[in-house]
Amino acid sequence: MVYTEKRIEHALRQGGYKITPQRRTIINAIIHSHEHLTPAEIHERVRREHPGIGLVTIYRTLEILAELGLICEMHAGGNCRSYLIRRPSEHHHHLICSDCATVIDFTDCDLGELERRLSKETSFEISGHLLEFVGLCRKCREKTMAG
Amino acid sequence: MVYTEKRIEHALRQGGYKITPQRRTIINAIIHSHEHLTPAEIHERVRREHPGIGLVTIYRTLEILAELGLICEMHAGGNCRSYLIRRPSEHHHHLICSDCATVIDFTDCDLGELERRLSKETSFEISGHLLEFVGLCRKCREKTMAG
DNA sequence: TACTAAATGAAAAAGGTTTTCAGTTAGCAC
DNA sequence: GTGCTAACTGAAAACCTTTTTCATTTAGTA
Numbered sequence: 001m002v003y004t005e006k007r008i009e010h011a012l013r014q015g016g017y018k019i020t021p022q023r024r025t026i027i028n029a030i031i032h033s034h035e036h037l038t039p040a041e042i043h044e045r046v047r048r049e050h051p052g053i054g055l056v057t058i059y060r061t062l063e064i065l066a067e068l069g070l071i072c073e074m075h076a077g078g079n080c081r082s083y084l085i086r087r088p089s090e091h092h093h094h095l096i097c098s099d100c101a102t103v104i105d106f107t108d109c110d111l112g113e114l115e116r117r118l119s120k121e122t123s124f125e126i127s128g129h130l131l132e133f134v135g136l137c138r139k140c141r142e143k144t145m146a147g
Numbered sequence: 148m149v150y151t152e153k154r155i156e157h158a159l160r161q162g163g164y165k166i167t168p169q170r171r172t173i174i175n176a177i178i179h180s181h182e183h184l185t186p187a188e189i190h191e192r193v194r195r196e197h198p199g200i201g202l203v204t205i206y207r208t209l210e211i212l213a214e215l216g217l218i219c220e221m222h223a224g225g226n227c228r229s230y231l232i233r234r235p236s237e238h239h240h241h242l243i244c245s246d247c248a249t250v251i252d253f254t255d256c257d258l259g260e261l262e263r264r265l266s267k268e269t270s271f272e273i274s275g276h277l278l279e280f281v282g283l284c285r286k287c288r289e290k291t292m293a294g
Numbered sequence: 295t296a297c298t299a300a301a302t303g304a305a306a307a308a309g310g311t312t313t314t315c316a317g318t319t320a321g322c323a324c
Numbered sequence: 325g326t327g328c329t330a331a332c333t334g335a336a337a338a339c340c341t342t343t344t345t346c347a348t349t350t351a352g353t354a
Contacts, residue, residue, distance in 0.1 A: 054334045126282035135273035
């Protein structure tokens, strides 16, 4: 299942939040981008359609969307700023192009056995994990070879 | 192999950097902590022994240590600030207690097959990955149950 | 002991994120 | 539709973290 604008609005209403034009625009920007975006990038995009919008509103909306689990944070290799991307609702991970920042989601991480072993060896009760692969996508590889 | 103070100092000298009392103290603080520390936390600890030291010096030293690959960054679940921890020199990952922030390193992540499959399916040339497990260590679980 | 490149600390600058507050608005009751 | 209220917005200010600048000090070497 992929989140649509409608579903996200429904979830907001469910949570007691209001649907404002600003929020609609922000949600749209996130939904229609295939890259992860920083709050500043989202602001920039949203301003094209909604010039007066403040960066504060972006932050506030992102906070709510994250709280409701509708978006998720990213930790791109090296750089530790928080990025955001729309997410399919299942457990998933990211494969990130280090050059153009394209993100591909994948779900089958197969870490169950490793998790069980670690849990046994360390007596940790493991509740989750973060897995990201970084590399170069085909386009960027070709670009590099050509140049 | 685990980095000792001597080895780190050797690596610094190799890199053309000087060994100052401030750097010694910072390196010591990192080596002797089993938790990941923020620059501010390192500053606080280092100041006990070296009151006049500036936060800037921490940042500068951390930058060098990271450049030389002597420390590594962490991305603890949820929180996206950059943390640092001494590291065994091999490829490794972290298992982090979400309560007390204890970190356990592990090296055998076994992601080769997944990496090959992803690479094939997506035409990415994968160069690395980030894997972290989060959970509760035994102590914190017992604490929670008792309380 | 003297020299020089590198390092330090203080202060200022530069980001990014959060808080505050007065004014506006979505969603609901009537 | 009208009015009400809690929620939302934008601007400014406050906060924090990180980086830059610069004058002074120091490690390492000759």
